[in-house]
Amino acid sequence: MTWKQLVDDRRLKPHQTSYRELYDLRELIDRDMQDAALKELSTDRRFATAYNAVLQLGKMVLACAGYRAGGPGHHQTTFDSLELAMGPAVADLAAYFDACRRKRNQLDYDMAHVATEGEAAELLRKAHDEHHAELIGLSLMNCLHRQPWRVRDDSQQRCCRPGWTAAVLFPVL
Numbered sequence: 001m002t003w004k005q006l007v008d009d010r011r012l013k014p015h016q017t018s019y020r021e022l023y024d025l026r027e028l029i030d031r032d033m034q035d036a037a038l039k040e041l042s043t044d045r046r047f048a049t050a051y052n053a054v055l056q057l058g059k060m061v062l063a064c065a066g067y068r069a070g071g072p073g074h075h076q077t078t079f080d081s082l083e084l085a086m087g088p089a090v091a092d093l094a095a096y097f098d099a100c101r102r103k104r105n106q107l108d109y110d111m112a113h114v115a116t117e118g119e120a121a122e123l124l125r126k127a128h129d130e131h132h133a134e135l136i137g138l139s140l141m142n143c144l145h146r147q148p149w150r151v152r153d154d155s156q157q158r159c160c161r162p163g164w165t166a167a168v169l170f171p172v173l
Helices: 003-008 019-036 043-065 074-086 088-110 117-128 130-146
Strands: 012-014 067-069 149-153 167-171
Touching: 003 012, 003 067, 003 074, 019 043, 019 117, 043 067, 043 074, 043 088, 043 117, 067 074, 074 088, 088 117
Parallel strands: none
Antiparallel strands: 012 067, 149 167
16 A cells, blocks of 8 residues: 555545644553553553554654545555555554454444453553654654654653653744
């Protein structure tokens, strides 16, 4: 599958991201990662919440590649597109996230008690893993090459959440 095929099939639309969009997606990811760690939630809900965090990460990768998934199957399109955006090194990760997508569909639409404790913990662990955090860094580097952005170190201004890098992107005005 190519970018052109995905666009022609109306699974992707060209999209120009913004600092605000990326910041908001980082906030969603941060919230979902924290919520997915809450032991008070059911295993299914922790799995679904961790899944949403990786979905938003995928959305961030696509936005930085210049696209947005749309229409029916947009979750699948997001994970199908990761390899195009990031290269073959993420093929196994994209396949894993797509398998999680199918499980999340079951637990959200068909039945309860689908996810095991181990599956929820593994998905949360993979979402936290430094290799997957690397997706953000590589995607943001892609943004830097595609758009007129500059990096500003705001470590003293507390604009970033704990755990996120202090270097943030701002559009060049």
